[in-house]
Amino acid sequence: MARLRKKRDLDVDVDVGAFADIAFLLIIFFILTTSLVKTTGQEVSIPTAQTPPEKTKEEKTPTINLLSDKILFGEDEESMEEIEYPKLESILFSMDLTKEGIEASDRMVILEVGGDVKYERYYQVVTLISRAGGIVAMVEEAGE
Amino acid sequence: MTVRRRKKMKVMIPLASMGDIAFLLIIFFMVVSSFMKNKQQFEPAGSQYVQSVEAAQIAVTLDEDERLWIQGNEVTTAQVGAVVETLVEQHPMDTLVHVNVHKDHDWDTCRPVIEALSATGVKFIFTGIRAEN
Numbered sequence: 001m002a003r004l005r006k007k008r009d010l011d012v013d014v015d016v017g018a019f020a021d022i023a024f025l026l027i028i029f030f031i032l033t034t035s036l037v038k039t040t041g042q043e044v045s046i047p048t049a050q051t052p053p054e055k056t057k058e059e060k061t062p063t064i065n066l067l068s069d070k071i072l073f074g075e076d077e078e079s080m081e082e083i084e085y086p087k088l089e090s091i092l093f094s095m096d097l098t099k100e101g102i103e104a105s106d107r108m109v110i111l112e113v114g115g116d117v118k119y120e121r122y123y124q125v126v127t128l129i130s131r132a133g134g135i136v137a138m139v140e141e142a143g144e
Numbered sequence: 145m146t147v148r149r150r151k152k153m154k155v156m157i158p159l160a161s162m163g164d165i166a167f168l169l170i171i172f173f174m175v176v177s178s179f180m181k182n183k184q185q186f187e188p189a190g191s192q193y194v195q196s197v198e199a200a201q202i203a204v205t206l207d208e209d210e211r212l213w214i215q216g217n218e219v220t221t222a223q224v225g226a227v228v229e230t231l232v233e234q235h236p237m238d239t240l241v242h243v244n245v246h247k248d249h250d251w252d253t254c255r256p257v258i259e260a261l262s263a264t265g266v267k268f269i270f271t272g273i274r275a276e277n
Contacts, residue, residue, distance in 0.1 A: 011154060040273060041197045116250055119189055119254050
């Protein structure tokens, strides 16, 4: 009877040493890029429904009139007065719009913006309102 | 008669380089897709009230040439609402829109875009950089 010989296995050697190096390079790559593309910004609450300006003005809603060279603030058209940005900042934060139980309608801040106002100026005010807890109500541009 | 088995050749396929190529391809695609997302040129506005925000599901960009982009595709102002609404349907979760506007644009340029976004009812974040006022 012929002797059965076990087939000899082929000696296949896969060199995987380079995988570790590449994996570490990938990890370093992701660590660096993740910190670089971190986005910053401010969530802004803007009501979706159109609010008639007449109604909100009757309710003495804080109104900011943002123009290219000045800021006007008041609770109705008669009481509008020119203020500086730091003063607006302190007024909005003193209104305590973030406190619990306050209704959305009481958090409304009307923002009228002049057509020639730069976006950066608008951005500073809108982020301030949002951080103070206000809901930005947009109306037609000032002067219309 | 003695029958000798033919000695088999030792075959080695260098598979290590396949892994290298695969990883290089992954890096290539990741870098390219990252560039595609940010190909629009705009300088973000600065405010002291910015904070780190979560990644956007939808990005709307008004670049320095006043061209409007949604998810890398150029659209007109009139199309913003419809395009965003279509995209929102594809994102069943609470959709977050990043609004990227070049800082030097006048309010007249930005207003139609912001109003159109506001009308869709999505939650949006005005992106910007931290700056002292």
